Amino acid sequence: MTDHALPPVVDAETWERRLRALRAREKAATRELDAIAAERRRLPMVKMPDYVLEGEEGPVRLADVFAGASQLIVYHHMWFPGEEWQCPGCTGFTSQYTRLEFLENYDARFVVVTQGPIGEALAYRRRVGNRMTWYSTAGSSFGADVGAPPGGGFAVNVFLRDGETVHRTWHTDGRGTEQLGHSFALIDLLPYGRQEEWQDSPEGWPQSPTYSRWATSRDLAALYGPGGGE
Template sequence: MTVETELPTPPVVDRETWQRRRDDLLVREKAHTRAGDALAAERRRLPMTEVRNISLDGEHGPTSLLEMFGDHDQLLTIKHMWHAGEPFERQCEGCTANMWNFQDPAYIEARGIAFGVWCEGPREEYEPFRDFMGYTVPWFSVHGVDESGVSDGWINAYLRVGDRVFQTYDTDGRGCEAMIPSLLLADLTVYGRQEQWEDSPAGWPQPHRASGGTGWWRKDGRPVAQWTRPGVTQVDAHGGHCH
């Protein structure tokens, strides 16, 4: 016996009616875009605060904050959570989504913005993971480093002026969605992100939680992106590897 299920759908209308409703929504979308432009303009008018030129352990050893800029005047950093001593599949699924959706900073570097990852784990632990995931952007360890007065957010923006470094912006929480265009693309579809907090019509599929829900951040025991990696293995219910 099979059970057939059918997802609810929007009402069906003629093309003229659909276009009229779409045009009405477009007016609001344009207002939303302009509101975002206005917020960005306010960010550009924030004051800045000087930070210490801390040194972090990177691929080439101790690296100062100033050195992370390279030839650029601006620097963006993102933090990566780390669960010490845990296998790859137990590492943060949210941080994996952030990094997987933004692996190549070529276009922001063309605008004079350097990019780096600040990982909470020690370099000897995260480097094999970085290699496994195929990441090529610079990673630096903040393990055991006092970051107070340097990075209050999960994404941080810095400006170099001579031999001084200033913080110009930070964000966390949903502000990190700037790193995950997959979410923004899902917002364009009829069922959205399918997360339980979303305002959707009654009966719309919403099997996922904003964090840790099955099928969105994780699949079969791993962060989703890990299943694309060569040689990846199955994980059993207890976290061990199946053979």
């Protein structure tokens, strides 16, 4: 038996009634997200300079990071110089993405860009078992110019390429990235949720300090890195 409080037990008819009421709110939220996405498609854009990043094969123009696609999603991974284990939130977030080929059907690509030197960044990618394509903006102002400066936080940017010209179309950071992954979406379905102190939970629900249940970068490397899970 659990040591924590439990939801009240009711008859099936009462449960169905409460579920229908919640589903009505969930459907309304879905329609609002549709409306937000429609507004996102109507955002103007801003022309970008001709940045040069560092990739696994050497310098690469931002326009060429698209690899022939017209749309590009960039996750800006936090980087701490000289640290063996980088941000666990970024490491965990990007570990969700192992099969991105479906984006090809939408004329799009998803890559990681970090402020770390490309050699160190690629070594870290291998250590934690990350499968995405990584680039470095250590020798460029690109990251700083799009909300991900050295020593700064993580961010997501979206770009649209028109021939050799690249435009910035969208940006988010902080909790704005949550809906882009499945981890929190699944956890929020659970009766106890994320179990973090800031959440609005019933009396007696298990709660612990924010981030305390997150996997560390070392944990993630053990799961997904070379030989992980064997």
